[in-house]
Amino acid sequence: MADPQFEQMTASSLPARRRPPPTWRELHLGGDAVAERLQIDRWATMPPHEKMAKWASLNAMALRLARSGIRMRHPDASEAEARWRLAELLHGREIAEAILGSLDAVDR
Numbered sequence: 477m478a479d480p481q482f483e484q485m486t487a488s489s490l491p492a493r494r495r496p497p498p499t500w501r502e503l504h505l506g507g508d509a510v511a512e513r514l515q516i517d518r519w520a521t522m523p524p525h526e527k528m529a530k531w532a533s534l535n536a537m538a539l540r541l542a543r544s545g546i547r548m549r550h551p552d553a554s555e556a557e558a559r560w561r562l563a564e565l566l567h568g569r570e571i572a573e574a575i576l577g578s579l580d581a582v583d584r
Contacts, residue, residue, distance in 0.1 A: 542566070556583045
């Protein structure tokens with residue numbers, strides 16, 4: 477049985493460390509309902525291989541943007557340092573250090 481107090485909690489009332497990611501509706505408040513329906517219908521009818529291609533394309537674009545942001549913030553960083561910073565951005569410092577060593581040990 478669900479806890480009634482928990483059921484009344486909203487995502488914004490949870491502590492930041494326990495807050496779930498925003499829902500589609502929370503990200504698109506005030507969006508056009510017709511456009512939303514068209515997008516959902518398109519995804520629903522899209523063959524799996526097209527969905528995978530679209531996700532791969534969006535993922536590649538997000539990685540390019542992340543790398544570009546790292547280069548803008550750290551223009552003098554070596555390729556190894558930029559790779560370390562990308563790993564930290566994607567996976568957190570602990571995992572970046574476990575895989576690539578500390579940032580201080582990276583060839584700058």
